[in-house]
Amino acid sequence: MLQRFCLAIAPAIALFAMGTSLVEAKPKPISQGEQIPPLEIAALKSVDLSPYINSYADLVYQNYRDSHKQAIVMQQAIAQFLARPNASTHRAAQEAWIMARQSYLQTEAFRFYEGPIDFVDPDTGEEGPEGRINAWPMNEAFIDYVRGKANAGLINNPEFAVSIEEILENDQVTDEADVTTGWHAIEFLLWGQDFNDRGPGQRSFQDFIANQGNNNRRRQYLTLVTEQLVNDLAFLEREWKPNANNYRARFVKRDPKAALGDIFTALATLSAFEMASERMAVALDSGSQEDEHSCFSDTTYQDFVFNAKGIKNVYLGDYGPYYGRGFDELVAQVDPVLNQQIILALSNTEVAIDNIHRPFDRVLASPTGSSEREDVEMAITAFEDQAELFQKLGGVLGIDVEILAE
Numbered sequence: 001m002l003q004r005f006c007l008a009i010a011p012a013i014a015l016f017a018m019g020t021s022l023v024e025a026k027p028k029p030i031s032q033g034e035q036i037p038p039l040e041i042a043a044l045k046s047v048d049l050s051p052y053i054n055s056y057a058d059l060v061y062q063n064y065r066d067s068h069k070q071a072i073v074m075q076q077a078i079a080q081f082l083a084r085p086n087a088s089t090h091r092a093a094q095e096a097w098i099m100a101r102q103s104y105l106q107t108e109a110f111r112f113y114e115g116p117i118d119f120v121d122p123d124t125g126e127e128g129p130e131g132r133i134n135a136w137p138m139n140e141a142f143i144d145y146v147r148g149k150a151n152a153g154l155i156n157n158p159e160f161a162v163s164i165e166e167i168l169e170n171d172q173v174t175d176e177a178d179v180t181t182g183w184h185a186i187e188f189l190l191w192g193q194d195f196n197d198r199g200p201g202q203r204s205f206q207d208f209i210a211n212q213g214n215n216n217r218r219r220q221y222l223t224l225v226t227e228q229l230v231n232d233l234a235f236l237e238r239e240w241k242p243n244a245n246n247y248r249a250r251f252v253k254r255d256p257k258a259a260l261g262d263i264f265t266a267l268a269t270l271s272a273f274e275m276a277s278e279r280m281a282v283a284l285d286s287g288s289q290e291d292e293h294s295c296f297s298d299t300t301y302q303d304f305v306f307n308a309k310g311i312k313n314v315y316l317g318d319y320g321p322y323y324g325r326g327f328d329e330l331v332a333q334v335d336p337v338l339n340q341q342i343i344l345a346l347s348n349t350e351v352a353i354d355n356i357h358r359p360f361d362r363v364l365a366s367p368t369g370s371s372e373r374e375d376v377e378m379a380i381t382a383f384e385d386q387a388e389l390f391q392k393l394g395g396v397l398g399i400d401v402e403i404l405a406e
Helices: 038-044 050-083 087-110 130-134 164-169 183-191 215-239 247-251 256-286 300-316 327-334 336-354 360-365 371-397
Strands: 294-298
Touching: 050 087, 050 215, 050 247, 050 256, 050 300, 050 327, 087 130, 087 183, 087 256, 087 294, 087 300, 130 183, 130 215, 164 215, 183 215, 183 294, 256 300, 256 360, 256 371, 294 300, 294 360, 300 327, 300 336, 300 360, 300 371, 327 336, 327 371, 336 371, 360 371
Parallel strands: none
Antiparallel strands: none
16 A cells, blocks of 8 residues: 655654764665676575574564554543643644654555565455555545535544444545545544645644534544554554564564565665655655645654664664664675665665755745755655665575565
């Protein structure tokens, strides 16, 4: 499931600090047909890959566990907001959503290989929860009122029973944009539409005061989709929990080279297809806020930062307080020059993202050829460069590393 988001970070919230030291050199472009010396592949045969695979699984578990915990904090803030709807509790719920997103965005480095997040059962066609969690772009009028359509959406349809069963049954049935659940459904309910290129949506807390108009239905809808998100994240945490009969147990017992291929396919695909193309280039080409990943809250810049961080976490084996055996140690044994190129590319991407103007919708409103747009184009190139290096690494390690397009 592709996802686009149109978020803009609230000015009063300090979300994160980015390193701003410039990196002088850029990685040399790699030819797709470049031959890898056989000695490099042979060197891998003497390396035990199990510690790297297990360390990766630990990192995934820690990240999903944090995402689940932070979603619970958001759920509690939303419950407090609904118990006492006012400007202060509304703002607290919005801030909790922004903070909870940070750990989840880093988990997107674990997509694209039919793990628990995005599996497809070949017999039943059942899909993993990714589409329920983070689907985009979103037709917000399918959920609630929008400008010029006061009675739009499931919330304002008296024939629609507001229950989680009905919400799920109506999710993306005839149109992928008819999203009913996940981060962006919650985001829209908390912020409303964003018509301001200098700030987020301006939905009033009064939309959630009980016993007025369709507010009770809106309150119930927000409660249910928040609970569904928490449950889906709990499922992902369980599937990667150590010492359990779950996906992780099967993953660490796989052919380690096949597992490596999936891991680096995920990093290359998130870099080149999802970030460079879908989330940056598409929005830049259209100039529309609707193509922002997190448009309602104006936090799209946060999406760029933490998606990039998730990729770097995997390569270095470093996630917050957790520090394991990174793939940089493995690559340094086989091809130390390539290892340094990848580390440099990851730093270049951080620098390029740091140069992007905030909020992102101001970039989209800028004219063709503006410096704001050029900065985003530099970030697109940086993501593409690191994806190319991940593909080169596939040749060095003798594994298949693809850039998938969904």
